[in-house]
Amino acid sequence: MVKVDLSHALLKGNVLDHQSEVTRIHEMIHNRTGRGNDYLGWLDWADTYDKDEFARIKVAAQRIQDQADVLLVCGIGGSYLGARAAIEMLQGPYPKNNLEIIYVGNTFSSTAIVRILDYIKDKRVALNVISKSGTTTETALAFRLIRQFMEEKYGEAEAATRIYATTDAEKGLLKPLADEKGYETFVIPDDIGGRFSVITPVGLLPIAAAGISIDDFMQGVKDATFELNNPALESNPAYVYGTVRNMLYNDGKAVEMFVSYETHLVYLAEWWKQLFAESEGKEGKGLLPASVNFSTDLHSLGQFIQDGTKNIFETVVLIDNPMEDTTVPTEANDLDQMNYLAGKSLNWINEKAFEGTLEAHEITGGVPNIILSIEKADAYHFGYLVYFYFKALAMSAYMLDVNPFDQPGVEVYKKNMFRLLGK
Template sequence: MIQLLQTGILNESLIQIEWGNYTQSVAAIHRHLENSNSEMTGWLNSPIENNVELVNSIQQNAYKIKMLADVLVVIGIGGSFLGAKAIQDALTPYFGDCANGIEVVYVGQNMSGAYIRQLLNSLEHKEVYVNIISKSGTTMEPALAFRVLRQYMEKRYGEEAQNRIIVTTDAEKGLLKAIAEKSGYQQFLIPANIGGRYSVLTPVGLLPIAVAGVDIEKLLAGAKQAAIVLKNENLDQNEAYRYAVIRQELYKKGYQIELLASFEPGLTKLHEWWKQLFGESEGKEKKGLFPATVSYSTDLHAIGQFIQDGSPIIFETLLHFKEILCDYHVPFDSENDDQLNYLANYSFNEINAISKQGTAMAHADGGVPIIQLELERLDAYHLGYLIYFFMKACAMSAYLLQVNPFDQPGVEAYKKKMLQLLQE
């Protein structure tokens, strides 16, 4: 379960949020989400549907890839890349190999020639599988990367390349779908009613995550629990909706930036996933909070000064896991020449937790509104819960702003301009 605690709110009127003013609108939005068949809301119930056949297929393919390859190259951008990378980084070792998985690397999320060249060089003495993820196949960055990797695989493996390329795409249409059918590539299907930034719990994210060694059954179990718990229109009992309302109240008070902060470096890509989720869902019609992120304690020594004493435009959402499965205790030193023996009874994670507490207190004293999201431990189950929590809160937040959570017209605008310039 997620505990949502409200601390350090700037003034008493904000502490006393008039929750009753939101009761009817939240309930109406909830019913709209639950009953909508026309919008991209397939993610709402997908964790509850228990698609055992699909999960088994993903696990079988992940096992085959791990047996036959040293590295899986995943091609994707945005929602086709960030969710899988977020969970992989959060739940696999910082250094060395994961005992249950193989190396999973990503390409197609930028257009750097140096990145492509160095990736290909790194594959020279490794056995390779490729997973291209795109609903349409026409997004420039992954399409270019797939052209390169497809030629690389065909040159290196010949006819066997057909068996080493897996396509995750639309069930019925699109350029990538046509290529997969023509070339005989194995396919996983992206549900038509789930958009990219809401797709991490579909084959889009599940296959790379499973290959990396993460237990996707536990991940989905956490998401299922969240889907059940958060299927409640009562604002008093739905923490995702309460988070959305607090954000809306702070936005009304003139705060322009939400700063998501955590205290574990492996969560950095989760920040990036969160940033896309809220940025693309809310940033429309000249509305919306700007989603920004920091990783503590590193960024306390970089941007911490501005947060503490700078322009009062920021509120902070602190994400904290009470238990990290891996830890290290501060050793005792008989010399104590660094004068740190007073910490010898602590572990690094315990010090990190105290750092979180001190940061929250200092920023609150400095006038920064603080929201705290706290989970029991950093594992697949609780991360699955958190992923679903954020998606549910995001949909509610966008509708409270009276914008569509599921389109991205601004992204399409940049694509059109870039294409015009390239064709000229």
């Protein structure tokens, strides 16, 4: 369950006044009559996903754990952000599992690629390459380099047992290469776009390999699918969030700032930014999704949020129960003057930082705040949360009257880059 608190949102109207529009869009989503409806496969994925493939994913994940010290996840955008968001959110900093996960194929940085190849040269390596077309340049280039490295290290036959390809069932360049080489393959569904694909094998294989229960993850998706399948704003928090975003946008806000108070939520914010930016940033419309991690960024961007241009609202994502906690010790001489916090928990201090910041930004700064909260950072709640965002995004984008499921603007840089590369 995701709770939405609007008591600090400084709204000028009543959310419930938008019920008729929400009902109309809800019916459009579920009847699949809106723009981009060919990409609504996520809507009922929890009921339709391939159970046999799901079982194969768990077997492959165990094999990766047995055969590797490092798993390279090779993909860009939705091909890696969802898995990274899940793994970092659910395992926290400095995870205690034995498998290290490194994300590649998401940059042209020569330094990053060369350093990674050097870092893994003496380690046991497995690779999950993720690309629907096989032609995404950043991913394909890294995959060529890593594939050749692995074939030289292990020989072609053994390398094939360590490479897993998640791609289209039939089309593209990666599928025939995988078949020729003998890689185990998993399918990216035709009707689910990359930024929604964390609930498919795209996200499930790396998440399972990291030792996270994908059964619990999918149960969260399934429960959200059921509980958020109604148009009533009084009982559907996803639609409330989507509607309030639109209300604030129409009130002149240009930027939504994703705020977290846990460092292990940084990549949840990165995933969220892609989901909303690629879905809504088109036709000269849309909120700019940005993110901060407090209290760290209170010492930098906090100044702008407090006193800068008033075109921002914040959406704070809170976890009720922290993954870890401890108390502040007493020190005899109190030379650092921290004894006033002795006996207090670090999480309690973090909560006070949130409360103080909320008051500063809302009351003094006039910055609207939406507060989203979940009980704890586990696989179930992550699954529920991503589906919550899917549903909120569909409502919000259709309220903007844009197609939530295409990304025509992304193609412009590619055309220019290919021209300059001489392709």
